[in-house]
Amino acid sequence: MQIYKKVYTIFLGIIISSIYSYISVLMVYRAGVLISAALVTPPIFYLLLKIVYQPTKQEITLVQSIATGASVSVFCLDTAYASAVIFGSGEIKISIVELIILAIGMNLFGILISTFLRKNWINDASLPFPKARAVGEMINTLSDSSNRKETKQLAFSILGSGIVASLTSIFDKIKYPLAILFKIPTFIGVEISPLLFGLGMFLPLKTVSLFLVGIGYSLIVWIFKMNMISDITYRQFLFDPAVFSVAMGLAFGFTIYNIIAIINKNIKTLINNRKKRTGFNYHKLIYLSILVIGLMVFGKYSSLDLPAYDLLLILLICFFICLMSARLRAETGMAGSTPIYLVIPLIYLMKNNLETVLILSGGVILASVVSYSSLEANYVGNMTKTNMKEVTKMYTVGAMIGAFTGSVSILILHNTLGFGTNALPTPSSMIWGTFTEGIMAAGNMESINLLLLIVVGISGFCLSVFKIPSILIAIGILLPMSASISIFLGCLITKLMKQKNINISFMKVGAGLVTGEGIVSMIKGIISLV
Numbered sequence: 001m002q003i004y005k006k007v008y009t010i011f012l013g014i015i016i017s018s019i020y021s022y023i024s025v026l027m028v029y030r031a032g033v034l035i036s037a038a039l040v041t042p043p044i045f046y047l048l049l050k051i052v053y054q055p056t057k058q059e060i061t062l063v064q065s066i067a068t069g070a071s072v073s074v075f076c077l078d079t080a081y082a083s084a085v086i087f088g089s090g091e092i093k094i095s096i097v098e099l100i101i102l103a104i105g106m107n108l109f110g111i112l113i114s115t116f117l118r119k120n121w122i123n124d125a126s127l128p129f130p131k132a133r134a135v136g137e138m139i140n141t142l143s144d145s146s147n148r149k150e151t152k153q154l155a156f157s158i159l160g161s162g163i164v165a166s167l168t169s170i171f172d173k174i175k176y177p178l179a180i181l182f183k184i185p186t187f188i189g190v191e192i193s194p195l196l197f198g199l200g201m202f203l204p205l206k207t208v209s210l211f212l213v214g215i216g217y218s219l220i221v222w223i224f225k226m227n228m229i230s231d232i233t234y235r236q237f238l239f240d241p242a243v244f245s246v247a248m249g250l251a252f253g254f255t256i257y258n259i260i261a262i263i264n265k266n267i268k269t270l271i272n273n274r275k276k277r278t279g280f281n282y283h284k285l286i287y288l289s290i291l292v293i294g295l296m297v298f299g300k301y302s303s304l305d306l307p308a309y310d311l312l313l314i315l316l317i318c319f320f321i322c323l324m325s326a327r328l329r330a331e332t333g334m335a336g337s338t339p340i341y342l343v344i345p346l347i348y349l350m351k352n353n354l355e356t357v358l359i360l361s362g363g364v365i366l367a368s369v370v371s372y373s374s375l376e377a378n379y380v381g382n383m384t385k386t387n388m389k390e391v392t393k394m395y396t397v398g399a400m401i402g403a404f405t406g407s408v409s410i411l412i413l414h415n416t417l418g419f420g421t422n423a424l425p426t427p428s429s430m431i432w433g434t435f436t437e438g439i440m441a442a443g444n445m446e447s448i449n450l451l452l453l454i455v456v457g458i459s460g461f462c463l464s465v466f467k468i469p470s471i472l473i474a475i476g477i478l479l480p481m482s483a484s485i486s487i488f489l490g491c492l493i494t495k496l497m498k499q500k501n502i503n504i505s506f507m508k509v510g511a512g513l514v515t516g517e518g519i520v521s522m523i524k525g526i527i528s529l530v
Helices: 002-031 042-050 057-071 077-087 096-124 130-143 148-170 177-182 194-202 205-225 234-238 241-275 283-301 308-332 340-348 354-383 388-416 427-442 450-465 470-478 481-499 506-529
Strands: none
Touching (some): 002 057, 057 388, 077 096, 077 354, 096 283, 096 308, 096 388, 194 481, 308 340, 308 470, 340 354, 340 427, 450 470
């Protein structure tokens, strides 16, 4: 019976993964957004598994890991491919086989990076992992049928969140009430979003307080430097040197500090193991070395035509971005493709072909997304008491399936509907292509003040030394103020309610709010595809 259950569980994960990877690609091309499978599929898996047997939380977690790996397996690489087709020569050189190999390689790179971080960040560090915690709470509640009160709180919060998210998606005046009322840009004020409010419920007040520092700086820039321009777009605001350079400097300083800390910790571990005459586990390092050599061979003989030293430099950039994105996700629940605006100029310094720059940049961001997605899957496993090695194996299975089906989906959509058409507007690809063309035409980044970036970077490093994560201030600057304030309100209200000893399971309510809007976003995305 145990073998039968395991076969059915894996089979279900594979089928859902294949379907979800196609839907994910289609959603990115149609709407420019992706909702991770981790947020919306636990209830679906629970019901599908229950058809055959009563699933344990460990079994739900393993199926969930497969789907999560598949859902992000070509994320950003799909956007980069479409952008290369639209803004390149029209016929992209990279073949479908090369695309699959690149997707598999960057997925494995991201997964391996997460395994190096897993022990310290999940077991040792007190990081909140807000989105992963929401998923873990969801799975624990679904598998525990005895606690009806918490189950009801979860169900009502999902329902309420779904209703609010549906209304805000239809009526913009509801979503951005302050912006409409005071005629200010929509990224300033408060965004009505159950998902953001729910994220705030998982975050420590110290974390969100650092957001406020970033918000305060952004307001100062908007009021005094931009003279409170009401029709400015978020993109125009973001790429002002006073905003972009300061945010990137704070993020760089924090990331460099963490790189040094991780290297130092691993060296100490190696020395201590030798003193104790215990065996040092080299297998992860061996796997990573084999993967790097394989990618070097692929880069040399593929249409990308990458010399070994170029590829090593790109992988070093990739490691840097993986670490920055993973830490950001663990601290705040926020991350995504934003680092692309940093990666593209760096790749351009090595390659001046637009298609190659876009494809390689997409691959780097894919690895960073996989690194934090894999970490989150392991965090969920830790919450549900599922073996982390098993979670990583199932996540890898999903990633490999998604890398194949997602790459094939890209080719099918390209050949049948075309990119940049009414059927597939590919909004993110248009932005990436325009940005890359601008970089290649100007040869520099007007939004970066190098001196300011270096000075702020040193400041960010010093703040990190004193245990003040400067990246949180950077996120307060980079995120729309409306989103940051919604997160802060969720955190503040939860803190006040806890002080008054109100009898509510805040983790369950927060999980429901996050999941409810996630499900509505998924439904909305699927409807837009039809």
